[in-house]
Amino acid sequence: MAGIAVLCEVQGGEVARGSIGVLEEAARLGAALGESVDAIVCGSGLDDAKLAALGGFGATTVRVADDALLASGIAQPVVDACATAQEAGGYRYWLAAASIMTADALAGLAARLGAGIVIDAVELHAEGGALVTRRSGLGDSVLAHCGFTSTVGVVVTRANAFAATDGNGGTAPVERFAPTFRAWSQAVTLVGHEDAVETGPDISAADVLVAGGRGLGDASGFGQIEELATAFGGAVAATRAVVDAGWYPYSAQVGQTGKTVTPKLYVACGISGAIQHKVGMQGSGTIVAINKDKNAPIFDYADFGIVGDLNAVVPQLTALVKARG
Amino acid sequence: MRIAICVKEVPDPTAVKRIDDGSHRLVRSGENTLNPYDRHAIEAAVQIKEGPAPDTEITIVTMAPESAGRSVDRALAQGGDRSIHIADEAAAGSDLLGTARVLAAALKRESFDLILLGQQAADSECYVMAGLVAELLEVPCVTQAASIELADGSVTVKRQVETGYDTVKAQMPCVVSVSDAINDPRYPPLPAIMGAKRKPHEVVTLAELGVDASTVGAAGAATSVGGLSKPAGRGDTIVLEDDGTAAEQLLAFLVEKKVVA
Structure with a gap:
């Protein structure tokens, strides 16, 4: 086995920035291990110039599976494509930045190959001629x-663990390959x-974010969250659970499938703190949590x-902040 | 319809968690509880049974030491009809792939239409078990389901992805992991808690499942932990119980840290 494969995700016709960050980290790792790095891209109607540009971020070769089945965001056809690439490439390591699709795709690949899988990796090191990850655990302690x-x-690296640069402008050869799709991978379809x-304001620029989760009880609970945010001169954020429940607009959602935010102050009210939420706000300066649990x-x-009880603490805090103002 | 739910026993979140210096494994000898995210999967199955498919049988499947019986009872009280508890010392120390192999072996013995999991384990924050198990079973997989509808031998799932909401249809048998947005799990009433012990419990070993013990557990692990270190970053967390002055103390903290002018 030789070489490193980086599964790069395409969203809206562009290679995701998270994928590029991991590709660049893989190039640094590959240099230390003496392994070359291939970018593996799955999608449909992919633009050759954009694919070749992955060479500017460390890819030696860009290997592309272009098929309508791969454009749905469903992971299992991507498992098939990665398995086909593995048969030809014999890669030693597979990497991807965590997303809804890539995490499932690399889990499927690991199961198919009988390969070990590490998720939530935040650092990649070359030690003793091999890849040794740093995997965060016990609440990042x-x-x-x-x-x-x-x-x-x-x-699978933690979303946002590796920031992408602008690259060096280089290009890499693009090679297309045809995946062998399995029956069960085609038994799940995007309908x-x-x-x-x-709809709302852009929360990613706010210095202070006051965020609400399921613990607010219902949509009306956001009233006091808005008041506290206003007192701080900040904006309101929300978790996936409350956005899915229709309590607050998607534009305020923080997390894996929402925005990544880095305010100076993040006040989490009634939020349990699932990893999907954490990856979107862990870079905040000071994190405050108010929760009855x-x-x-x-x-x-x-x-x-x-x-x-946030219904007691939040109004008190709002009054105190206003009194200072 | 036959639904299996893969559940995990995790250390009680209130207990101080510790990793053993020698084995680099999470110490599991303290107070343990049912993974809270699994309760959403059980609730989803119960709602299927209460709604479109009343003749549904719900089977709780777990791999855990024998001492995990209380967590299995907890899952049964919430709505399981029976349990399959894989308890084998040789399974201890299984990594993600090993755990998936054991669960898949137990699931393969029977023909389940729908296999449900919670979105993640609360202790390891592992969110890929559904993808691993589905591939070993060679069945379709949908993760992070925010709703599930059944029709014509398929499940239709709405899920949030990076670009919005996808509606995905998967033929059964299939594996679905549910997000914590899917429902508000109900707490079981006392009679259900009392009745859980009387439900059929099956405790099985790896040999009974036909699993080669050398492919799972610490011996078969495909990953290894060579050491532990402290991450740079956040300092200690101040946590206090509100006695009416918490808001004041918080503001003083924010002023001291110059977060608030």
């Missing part, structure tokens, strides 16, 4: 140094899609946590 005993190793509609994982990565 510890880094486990995870390597592989299997011939092939599969790594509808609604684009997310941006002392077991909520959000307390593991907050700077200041209040176990209590």
Whole structure:
């Protein structure tokens, strides 16, 4: 086995920035290990110039599976494409930046290859001639140094763990290949899609975000969240759960399938702190959590946590902040 | 219709969690509980049984030490009809692939129409078990379901993705992991909690499932943990219970840190 394959995701006709960040990190790792790096791209109607430009981010070759089955965002046809690429390429490692699709695709690939899989990796190191990841654990209080005993190793990195640069403008040869699709991968199909509609203000520029989750009880709970946000001169954010429930617009959603935000202050109210939420806000300067459930994982990565009734604490805080103003 | 739900016992979130220095494994000897995310999967199955498919049988499947019986009972109380508990010392130390192999072996013994999982494990934050198990079973997989509808031998799932909402249709048998947005799990009433122990519990070993013990557990792990280190970054968390002054203390903290002018 030789070489590193990076599964690069295409969203809206562009290679995702997260994928490019991992590709660049793979190039640094590959240089240390003496392994070349291929970008594996799956989609439909992909633009050759954009694909070749992945050479500017460290890809030696861009290997492309172009098929309508791969344009749906469904992971299993991508598992087939990666397995086909593995048969030809004999890669030692597979990497991808976590997304809804890539995490499932590389999990499927690991199962098919009998390969070890590490998820939520935040660092990639070359140690003793092999890849050893740093996998975050116990609410980010510890880094486990995870390597592989299997011939092939599969790594899903935490979303936003590796920021992309502008690249060096280079290009790489683009080679197309035809995946062998399995029956079960074709037994799951996309039957509808609604684009997310941006209706509210852009929260990614706010210095202070006050975020609400399921713990607000219902949509009316956002009233006090808005008041606190206004007192701070900030904006309102929301979790996926409350957006899915229709309590607040999608444009305010923070997390894996929403926005990534880095305000100076993030106040999480009634938010449990699932990993899908965490990856969108962990870069915030100071994190405050208010939750009545002392077991909520959000307390593991907050700077200041209040176990209590947000219906009492939030209005008090609003009044105090206003009084200072 | 036959629904299986893969559940996990996790350390109680209130307990201080610790990784063993020697084995680099999470110490699981303390207080344990049912993974809270799995409760959404159980609730989804119960709603199918209460709604479109009343003749549904719900089977709870878990791989855990024998001591995990209480968590299995908890899952049964919430709506499971029976349980399959894979308890085998040789399974201890399984990594993600090993765990998936054991679960897939147990699921393969029977013909389930729908296999449900929670979106992630609360302890390891693992969100890929559905994808691993589905591939080993060679069946379709849909993750992060925000709703599930049944029709004509298929499930139709609405899920949120990076670009909006997808509606995905998968032929059964299939594997679906549910997001925590799908429902508000109900707490079981006391009679259901009392009745859980009387439901059929099957405890099985790896040999009974036909799993080669050398392919799972610590011996068969495809990943290895060579060490632990402390991440740079956040300092200690201050957590206090609100006694009426928490808002004041928080503001003082924010002023001291110059987050608030």
